Amino acid sequence: xxxxxxxxxxxxxxxxxxxxxxxxxxxxxxxxxxxxxxxxxxxxxxxxxxxxxxxxxxxxxxxxxxxxxxxxxxxxxxxxxxxxxxxxxxxxxxxxxxxxxxxxxxxxxxxxxxxxxxxxxxxxxxxxxxxxxxxxxxxxxxxxxxxxxxxxxxxxxxxxxxxxxxxxxxxxxxxxxxxxxxxxxxxxxxxxxxxxxxxxxxxxxxxxxxxxxxxxxxxxxxxxxxxxxxxxxxxxxxxxxxxxxxxxxxxxxxxxxxxxxxxxxxxxxxxxxxxxxxxxxxxxxxxxxxxxxxxxxxxxxxxxxxxxxxxxxxxxxxxxxxxxxxxxxxxxxxxxxxxxxxxxxxxxxxxxxxxxxxxxxxxxxxxxxxxxxxxxxxxxxxxxxxxxxxxxxxxxxxxxxxxxxxxxxxxxxxxxxxxxxxxxxxxxxxxxxxxxxxxxxxxxxxxxxxxxx
Numbered sequence: 001x002x003x004x005x006x007x008x009x010x011x012x013x014x015x016x017x018x019x020x021x022x023x024x025x026x027x028x029x030x031x032x033x034x035x036x037x038x039x040x041x042x043x044x045x046x047x048x049x050x051x052x053x054x055x056x057x058x059x060x061x062x063x064x065x066x067x068x069x070x071x072x073x074x075x076x077x078x079x080x081x082x083x084x085x086x087x088x089x090x091x092x093x094x095x096x097x098x099x100x101x102x103x104x105x106x107x108x109x110x111x112x113x114x115x116x117x118x119x120x121x122x123x124x125x126x127x128x129x130x131x132x133x134x135x136x137x138x139x140x141x142x143x144x145x146x147x148x149x150x151x152x153x154x155x156x157x158x159x160x161x162x163x164x165x166x167x168x169x170x171x172x173x174x175x176x177x178x179x180x181x182x183x184x185x186x187x188x189x190x191x192x193x194x195x196x197x198x199x200x201x202x203x204x205x206x207x208x209x210x211x212x213x214x215x216x217x218x219x220x221x222x223x224x225x226x227x228x229x230x231x232x233x234x235x236x237x238x239x240x241x242x243x244x245x246x247x248x249x250x251x252x253x254x255x256x257x258x259x260x261x262x263x264x265x266x267x268x269x270x271x272x273x274x275x276x277x278x279x280x281x282x283x284x285x286x287x288x289x290x291x292x293x294x295x296x297x298x299x300x301x302x303x304x305x306x307x308x309x310x311x312x313x314x315x316x317x318x319x320x321x322x323x324x325x326x327x328x329x330x331x332x333x334x335x336x337x338x339x340x341x342x343x344x345x346x347x348x349x350x351x352x353x354x355x356x357x358x359x360x361x362x363x364x365x366x367x368x369x370x371x372x373x374x375x376x377x378x379x380x381x382x383x384x385x386x387x388x389x390x391x392x393x394x395x396x397x398x399x400x401x402x403x404x405x406x407x408x409x410x411x412x413x414x415x416x417x418x419x420x421x422x423x424x425x426x427x428x429x430x431x432x433x434x435x436x437x438x439x440x441x442x443x444x445x446x447x448x449x450x451x452x453x
Contacts, residue, residue: 062126075246124195248323267374274381281388358441
């Protein structure tokens with residue numbers, strides 16, 4: 001939610017090669033594009049250059065899902081660190097109970113999304129995994145290490161391969177053991193339909209292969225990028241934005257895959273990815289909502305120290321994230337794919353050609369068969385992405401008002417202004433529908449059934 005005005009010493013923006021390339025349409029101008037110095041300061045403060053090197057490295061050429069799953073797992077690992085940071089806060093007014101609940105919920109949402117990504121066809125193909133049989137040699141280890149143990153009433157072995165993740169350590173700390181137990185239960189239950197499990201200490205009752213978590217996530221290098229500060233608000237702010245940025249990296253990679261699948265006319269697979277993208281936008285809102293738990297006085301003091309302020313006529317803080325702008329533009333530009341999905345060309349004169357094709361598809365009795373299979377689901381998912389995107393920016397504006405005050409949310413403008421004078425953040429969720437032809441098609445289809453019934 002925040003951006004720091006560190007200084008002119010801040011390095012240049014992140015290397016664009018760390019993210020998938022976008023089309024010319026996606027690279028169109030957008031709010032915040034001209035604020036390069038604020039973006040550079042934001043990236044410098046949250047160490048996004050180093051984070052991009054870890055999330056963007058391709059170490060397993062045979063694993064096609066690596067570029068999407070790796071940053072997602074790294075965001076989950078940083079959430080484990082956040083649990084430690086929040087529960088270590090010694091301030092008497094820190095709301096440990098709500099922090100615990102929020103972080104448990106956030107971890108569960110992330111595990112659910114990671115499982116959805118791993119469930120995709122070929123999700124486990126090429127991934128670095130260890131078969132359960134290869135863990136039997138660990139039986140000679142000290143039992144207290146809990147690397148391998150028997151499941152009561154079964155002959156299966158439960159094997160954990162990670163030695164660097166913080167989650168197993170949280171499971172042995174009195175303050176966090178119950179939170180760790182909930183997260184481990186979520187991993188076990190959500191990964192049931194996946195070809196492998198994460199290997200973080202979850203029971204693994206099915207005896208599935210375990211991901212080489214340490215090799216993929218590199219927890220030691222990841223945690224080396226933490227904020228070494230005694231200021232708990234500073235640590236929380238830093239951790240929130242690292243989680244946010246890693247999920248934005250995953251969203252960029254997912255959008256690239258959606259484009260590829262639409263080009264290949266894999267409608268059902270593209271629809272599945274769009275539904276995951278919609279859930280990613282919802283997850284981003286949950287991450288941002290963690291700011292609500294920050295102490296007002298301590299956070300506003302930190303805000304002043306970091307020069308976090310919206311100048312008159314300036315852009316909202318969220319627009320200082322280059323990755324957020326990229327994902328926003330790309331999500332919006334999915335609308336350009338609608339004519340190709342419907343099998344028509346858009347009328348340059350603005351005729352109803354696309355709308356009529358949409359009505360025929362929606363009303364067709366064979367819409368789930370043949371070449372039409374998956375098209376309705378894809379169009380529905382694309383509109384769901386639009387709704388989730390607009391909800392994110394609407395919720396963000398309310399969040400800024402709750403955390404910093406209404407004047408800050410409006411960029412130091414008057415709170416009530418005519419629509420044409422609204423700030424860019426307000427304009428984001430007041431934009432007209434991204435899919436007017438689909439909107440009109442559903443309107444006329446509704447009228448058709450209303451008149452016939």
